[in-house]
Amino acid sequence: MAPKARLFLFSLAIYVALLSGSNISAASARTIPHLHASKSSSSASDDACVCDASRFQELGLEMKEFAYCDASLSYEVRVKDLVDRMTLEEKARQLGDTATGVERIGLPKYEWWSEALHGVSNTGQPGSLGSFFDDEIPGATSFPTVILTAATFNESLWKTIGQVVSTEARAMHNLGHAGLTFWSPNINVARDPRWGRTQETPGEDPLVAGKYATNYVRGLQDVEGSDLTTNLNSRPLKVAACCKHYAAYDIESWLGSNRFHFDSKVTEQDMRETFLSPFEMCVKDGDVTSVMCSFNRINGIPICADPQLLKNTIRGEWDLHGYIVSDCDSLEVMVDGHKWLGDTPEDAVAQALKAGMDLDCGYKIGSFYGNYAASAVAQGKVREAEVDKALKNLYTVLMRLGYFDGSPQFQSLGKADVCSEEHIELAAEAARQGIVLLKNENETLPLNSGEIKTIAVVGPHANATKVMIGNYAGVPCRYVSPIDGFSAFGKVEYERGCADVACKNESLIFPAMRAAKKADATVIVVGLDLSVEAEGSDRVDLLLPGYQTQLIKQVASVSRGPVILVVMSGGPVDISFANNNPKIGAVLWAGYPGEEGGRAIADVVLGKCNPGGRLPLTWYGADYVDMLPMTSMLLRPIDSLGYPGRTYKFFNGSTIYPFGYGLSYTQFNYTLKSSQRSLDIKLHKLQHCHDVNYNASAYKPRCPAVLIDDLKCDDNIEFEVEVKNVGRRDGSDVVMVYKVPAEGIVGAPTKELIAFQRVFVAAGESEAVKFVVNACKSLGIVDYAAYHLLPAGRHTIVIGDGAVSFPVSINFKQ
Ligand SMILES: *[C@@H]1O[C@H](CO)[C@@H](O)[C@H](O)[C@H]1NC(C)=O
Numbered sequence: 001m002a003p004k005a006r007l008f009l010f011s012l013a014i015y016v017a018l019l020s021g022s023n024i025s026a027a028s029a030r031t032i033p034h035l036h037a038s039k040s041s042s043s044a045s046d047d048a049c050v051c052d053a054s055r056f057q058e059l060g061l062e063m064k065e066f067a068y069c070d071a072s073l074s075y076e077v078r079v080k081d082l083v084d085r086m087t088l089e090e091k092a093r094q095l096g097d098t099a100t101g102v103e104r105i106g107l108p109k110y111e112w113w114s115e116a117l118h119g120v121s122n123t124g125q126p127g128s129l130g131s132f133f134d135d136e137i138p139g140a141t142s143f144p145t146v147i148l149t150a151a152t153f154n155e156s157l158w159k160t161i162g163q164v165v166s167t168e169a170r171a172m173h174n175l176g177h178a179g180l181t182f183w184s185p186n187i188n189v190a191r192d193p194r195w196g197r198t199q200e201t202p203g204e205d206p207l208v209a210g211k212y213a214t215n216y217v218r219g220l221q222d223v224e225g226s227d228l229t230t231n232l233n234s235r236p237l238k239v240a241a242c243c244k245h246y247a248a249y250d251i252e253s254w255l256g257s258n259r260f261h262f263d264s265k266v267t268e269q270d271m272r273e274t275f276l277s278p279f280e281m282c283v284k285d286g287d288v289t290s291v292m293c294s295f296n297r298i299n300g301i302p303i304c305a306d307p308q309l310l311k312n313t314i315r316g317e318w319d320l321h322g323y324i325v326s327d328c329d330s331l332e333v334m335v336d337g338h339k340w341l342g343d344t345p346e347d348a349v350a351q352a353l354k355a356g357m358d359l360d361c362g363y364k365i366g367s368f369y370g371n372y373a374a375s376a377v378a379q380g381k382v383r384e385a386e387v388d389k390a391l392k393n394l395y396t397v398l399m400r401l402g403y404f405d406g407s408p409q410f411q412s413l414g415k416a417d418v419c420s421e422e423h424i425e426l427a428a429e430a431a432r433q434g435i436v437l438l439k440n441e442n443e444t445l446p447l448n449s450g451e452i453k454t455i456a457v458v459g460p461h462a463n464a465t466k467v468m469i470g471n472y473a474g475v476p477c478r479y480v481s482p483i484d485g486f487s488a489f490g491k492v493e494y495e496r497g498c499a500d501v502a503c504k505n506e507s508l509i510f511p512a513m514r515a516a517k518k519a520d521a522t523v524i525v526v527g528l529d530l531s532v533e534a535e536g537s538d539r540v541d542l543l544l545p546g547y548q549t550q551l552i553k554q555v556a557s558v559s560r561g562p563v564i565l566v567v568m569s570g571g572p573v574d575i576s577f578a579n580n581n582p583k584i585g586a587v588l589w590a591g592y593p594g595e596e597g598g599r600a601i602a603d604v605v606l607g608k609c610n611p612g613g614r615l616p617l618t619w620y621g622a623d624y625v626d627m628l629p630m631t632s633m634l635l636r637p638i639d640s641l642g643y644p645g646r647t648y649k650f651f652n653g654s655t656i657y658p659f660g661y662g663l664s665y666t667q668f669n670y671t672l673k674s675s676q677r678s679l680d681i682k683l684h685k686l687q688h689c690h691d692v693n694y695n696a697s698a699y700k701p702r703c704p705a706v707l708i709d710d711l712k713c714d715d716n717i718e719f720e721v722e723v724k725n726v727g728r729r730d731g732s733d734v735v736m737v738y739k740v741p742a743e744g745i746v747g748a749p750t751k752e753l754i755a756f757q758r759v760f761v762a763a764g765e766s767e768a769v770k771f772v773v774n775a776c777k778s779l780g781i782v783d784y785a786a787y788h789l790l791p792a793g794r795h796t797i798v799i800g801d802g803a804v805s806f807p808v809s810i811n812f813k814q
């Protein structure tokens, strides 16, 4: 017991220091290992930018002779000068993630691959020039995994996290520990609850995914004051982000299907409405500088070789200012996995270049572009001009990043800006805001900290550390595990209850029961980890592994005090047994809560904060996975096969918890203060009525719809909701706004999220929350033919779970 006791005292010290809210003094900071908030500012690097006269001199070159270094010229002219100086072979070698550079003309090596999904990570090319940690920079702030951050439904938080991550990234770059191009975020819609990478994503709703992408990308990329720059080809960048994996990618490895061979059979309706929608928002609203094409095929065609999806859509329709990169080894997968058109490597390279893929990440055997682009040109399969075009896209991004000319505004960032106290606090705050209260019978929570002296903290995740940072994590500043977190509030009795997450036998359950019998309260921390859901592996069921359920039931049955169940997972878990168990008073979902996760969980349980997170996923019952294979891509139910629909928009069965669910320690009441009820749109003679499929029994308006492309779409619908906190505690509420399309439209979603806003309301007070939604964006539908239509008729706007709703009628007048 001695080591344990020491641990508790020690974590208490950390915790008190952080809670105090004041600056950690130099002395206390030194007592905290892994907290690298050293104030000794070793800031700007000696690493010069590319266009540095002394660098050229060392290479025996005269910088003046290289127009690409002439800052008085436009990026366009400079980039062309740079590319024109290279031989074909040299050009090819710059098209892989590890660009070799061309010493002859003063161009250094560059590693394009760094990751920053929820903090700067070292995931990427092993031992590369990308991001890495060592004694100088031992860690970076590790935020909750995205699925939990999404659950905050707090757009400003999403952006702030992006800003903090890019500050740490820039600081690491200054110290030679990171590149400037980060292949994050992952914004694939989580279509199936079994998907192993759900934890990396903002969940199942395309609007939430798109808003998350926009905010996180703007946080990463935007340089203060430059977000209004009109020339997007020269808009400066803090770091460059990348929205991935484009598109209809959400299968890892499931019963013989895997991402390297999978052909997603999707409809154009689902593409437009669901799979492409977050990417469109990421490019148009976020102005992201990169999109990554995924491994899979869509309706037979490998995405990285599809000019319609890359060149025409991302660059053409959405107007990307940046580059398109392959997922790592996508071209090798095209040749060896998909055996696409019997391709040689040169064929694959030619097809991808022509489709608009600019950069080729090669992981296993190096970049196909690097190795084969020159021979593809020599064999007459692709024009050299396509190579030039790709390079220009790439170098324009590096110009905007200050890679050539330096970035004075970021030069002072250094070691003290990584894992600073403020950043660590934001990681804790994100977890507190995201944690979802799923059950709270008889107001079991919050526990009264005055009455709780001993807390049994049991379960396989009771001492979670690495588990809390999930996928695509680097090295965190430190960990605050659940037992660390709770030890700030009382004496913790810790028992694992299971040897690990797999929990293969019952041998450790008895000691956990013994701890629960004695303690004033019992917290059981269970769930999944990367052995169950991860990149490369999907789940086969929605249950807790092994004997975890048994552990929960037995511990609950003997607990002396109230029992709180905490679930860590990315995807949903069928915990209906816990909902129905009267001994279990409260249930929390904590996603994978990041390096400070244990602190956030304890703060919620003990009432230091009031939970306001909402589920960004439908929590289906375990039988859902027996109803349809993971490989079925359609969102709508398939009656002939008996498949239910996917996501809250199309699934009409019963759930464990619905999308958007989440309780609070207080109650909120909504009152509609004002609303606009109808919109009359006068059509001119070139605006035609478009047909819509209605059920035979339904009323169909005479002019059923108009193509959104034909409308000006400058009509907004405005309404105001008063949110009253009618309970006794301050708290934050997420006001979710759905539309229900006019009754009878065949194939329309049951409902669809059109807006959300998180709002803080003090106990007894009210806040007016105003919404202004664009009529086309919010009331539009995508029909079976993939037209985007504004349907006439009586639609309904529903606030929250339906206590407040009102109709909006659209009428077209010819
Ligand atoms: C909790 O986990 C950490 C990291 O794995 C380990 O060092 C520590 O000993 C564990 N604590 C207890 C009380 O077992």
Ligand SMILES: *[C@@H]1O[C@H](CO)[C@@H](O)[C@H](O)[C@H]1NC(C)=O
Binding pocket: 499, 504, 505, 506, 507
């Ligand atoms: C229970 O499982 C653990 C870990 O898997 C193993 O080490 C132990 O031998 C098992 N005990 C019994 C009684 O099977």
Ligand SMILES: *[C@@H]1O[C@H](CO)[C@@H](O)[C@H](O)[C@H]1NC(C)=O
Binding pocket: 441, 442, 582, 583, 584, 585
């Ligand atoms: C809640 O209160 C009711 C009525 O007092 C009681 O029957 C039930 O067991 C309580 N549930 C919990 C979880 O404490």
Ligand SMILES: *[C@@H]1O[C@H](CO)[C@@H](O)[C@H](O)[C@H]1NC(C)=O
Binding pocket: 637, 639, 652, 653
């Ligand atoms: C759910 O959808 C199916 C297929 O469209 C339909 O047959 C069934 O009646 C619906 N169930 C409910 C509860 O609405």
Ligand SMILES: *[C@@H]1O[C@H](CO)[C@@H](O)[C@H](O)[C@H]1NC(C)=O
Binding pocket: 669, 670, 726, 803
């Ligand atoms: C909340 O609103 C409902 C209906 O809108 C009303 O019946 C109820 O009295 C309200 N509760 C409080 C505490 O204001």
Ligand SMILES: *[C@@H]1O[C@H](CO)[C@@H](O)[C@H](O)[C@H]1NC(C)=O
Binding pocket: 154, 156, 157, 160, 429, 433, 732, 733, 758, 759, 760
């Ligand atoms: C949203 O997050 C920001 C940043 O942490 C925070 O200041 C704000 O209070 C949050 N909003 C609500 C309503 O919780």
